[in-house]
Amino acid sequence: MKENSAEYKFLEIENFWQNHWDANGIFTAKIDISSKKFYVLDMFPYPSGTGLHIGHPEGYTASDIVARFKKANGFNVLHPMGWDAFGLPAEQHAIATGQHPALNTKTNVDNFRRQIKALGFAIDWSREINTTDDDYIKWTQWIFLQLFKHGLAYVAEKPVWWCPALKSVLANEEVIDEKSEGGDHPVERKNMRQWVLRITDYADKLLEGLEDIDWPNSTKRQQIAWIGKSKGAEIDFKIDGQEDKLSVFTTRADTLFGVTFLVVAPEHPILSKIVTAQNQKVVQDYINQAKRKSDLERTDLAKDKTGIFSGSYAINPINNRKIPIWISDYVLITYGTGAIMAVPAHDSRDHEFAKKFALDVLQVISSEDDNATVLFCSDGKLLNSEKYSGLPSAVARQKIIDDLVADNKGRGNINYKLRDWLFSRQRYWGEPVPILWISKEAYEKISSTDSAELKEFLPKKPVTFEKNGEGLFALPLPSKYLPLKLPATSSYLPSDDGESPLSRIKDWLDVYIDVEKCEIISANDVKDPPKHLIKARRETNTMPQWAGSCWYYLRYLSPNCSTNLVDPQAEKYWGYPDLYIGGAEHAVLHLLYSRFWHRFLYDIGTLTHGKEPFTKLFHQGIILGEDGTKMSKSRGNVINPDEIISRYGADSLRLYEMFLGPLAAMKPWNTSGIEGVHRFLKKVWREYIQSDGRLTQFKAVDNQAVSNSLQDTIQKVTADIEAMHFNTAIAQMMIFINGMRQNNGMTLETAKVFLRLLAPFAPHICEELWARSGETSSIYFAKWPTHKGLPIKIDNYKISIQINGKIRGDIPVADNATEDDILASVLKLDGLKKYIDGKSILKKVYVKHKIMNILTN
């Protein structure tokens, strides 16, 4: 700083150094093949109108500590930041004000940038990206077109979650208890035309990829459960008296002899064939009833099972037993074959159903301890199963499947809970889907043309959609038309019927294609269209917010590359994040979608560095309000980072958030806690700066205790940062300062070592003191201190003495003391001797330098 203030003027110091770092490009990352890289990534924020909340600095500070630590350890560090800026709030603001969402987004981004900069992170701001920038949209659309080209994007009319309040459809992952994930609005089922991405094609790859990445166990588990792979078999049951078969999916082929009825979902197409005339009316009533129920009601476990007999029977392929076919909404049409074989003795749901409708229960599995008789759902030994009786479940399962396969009555099969990813939204503020809809004839004409340009992203199999009896074909925009920008409009309101606001912008919507010239012309510019022009209409859906966040970690590597999504050289050097820090709430959304796109880009050769984007992931915990509940405006317990910084400074805020507790834990904010770390920083300051504002007269030689403590501190802080145990690292630095003060100070050399240890946590104050102690280069470039091997040899250890397992005191012992020496010392001390007097010693346990346990009768 310019003037040599005696006081710790944190605001001036922080402001000064932030400007200095910025102006001098201290954190600019450049490819340097002579040093190893380290890429630290934060989950980039959605720049909301309310600004940064106190949870943001938690994750960002953690990543910043690691970034600065790695830099000091010789790594070439990349630590970027950007904005996930598409999203509903900006659009709702636009609807309310008529102002273009880009304007509101810019205001919010500026505010976020100011707030994040005020925390002094070692971020390379020259790499800042924004998912709403045209240059960024271009590549998001390009990836979509690659997916399209490779047959992974298609259009389907399917039941989707429609949110009337948001006037948009939502992905499965975005719906929680029939409420929208954002805003908590009710959602309903509706049939609509949608873009869908075939993420299910990647189910197995997404599972396998989890095996060798360093992620929190719970997050891996969540993804595994979400993908929901189950191995089993499809078994064909002939319908009695008909040629038709009914296939069911089961993971328990070993219970096939225990099947006493079949159940089909009310939506199952076979119903038209199996419902007998006299059952027609009651079945129809039941189906209507089921239709009226919301999914929530249907899946409510508390409610009773309902169902109705179809009137038909099926034949069990393994023993030709005739069994009734029932209809019930506890069977889901969306999973497996929409039909199940019911084994009421060994499945709780089937059991419940059988009990309610008085159907047969036949036991075919016995448990090891044969206690469970009524309902036993685990594996066991088969009984009542003819030649399979006596076999363990796992063996019988395979044998039965094999035999069914040989008889052509079934086959092994795998089912997933994962559904394809619903990828379109009926909103304005998102990336337009770069597709034109044309007629079949036009599509054929383009397909057969010699010009490659229009066929750049053409898939092997056309994506088509039927609208009002007319077949429409999806034509991908050539890359020269990317980015497809959002057209200007004054009306951002989506319509109630699920059409995007883009569908009302006529002069954008309608275009002509000149096949010979490979040009797309706005319909506005064509008065009397010549015959050779092909009429086309743009797709009006936009992409979901996840699209931009799926690949942003790649764009940071070469944010200005205009020829590639990521510059191959940059990818080769920087690779992917070595550490990714962010909230656990994205466990199955962003983190699954992102892995899917990454795998895909790897498969098509766009990426070459590796199959998984995030090899090491860490979730920071949530910071609760002072009352221990979640921070919210309505509770009035929100802590504003701006206020904290103005009262205590950014260094105190950073230090406090790291000192609160383990990074991963959920923990409450406590304002007097931040006073504590602020006091610590003031104490540090006073050790370096005298009351006249000049540098302290440091000692010529450190006390033994101080130099020992310094070595301990180097060791502890280093190990703790590596393990991301920031709270205990800070505690150790406090111990050092307290102890050093009791020993009346330290040397300048020691003082500088300490600054380097503290700098990743509290960079501004350390940079200031570093400069004041005569250094001219930023502390960011200073090397991490190394500890000098083993601590100085100690001659006298204190060991604690247990008598019969109880701690009774401690005694000093020499390094080479024998058990008998120690016992002799113990017997010299009355306080210990009294426990042994009059008793005989049966045994001694001595753990060197730690403890001796003396056992008496």
Add this chain to the structure above:
RNA sequence: GCCCGGGUGGCGGAAUGGUAGACGCUGAGGACUUAAAAUCCUUUGUCCGUGAGGACGUGCGGGUUCAAGUCCCGCCUCGGGCACCA
């Protein structure tokens, strides 16, 4: 119901099977000051005891061990995720 995590002073939290409660906060007492702020010192798990000292103590009940907050078995409870997925 199933799958993950947790449960330690007044509070946030420390503890490679080896002196439980580091560090910080809070509370109490004191120093400095005309006073306050700031700063510094002492003290702060519970109970018994004037004290020295003693007993108890890491959600509950068992167990393993010379020794258990830590390992094993069975519960209770809180948080998160999934939820009729056959």
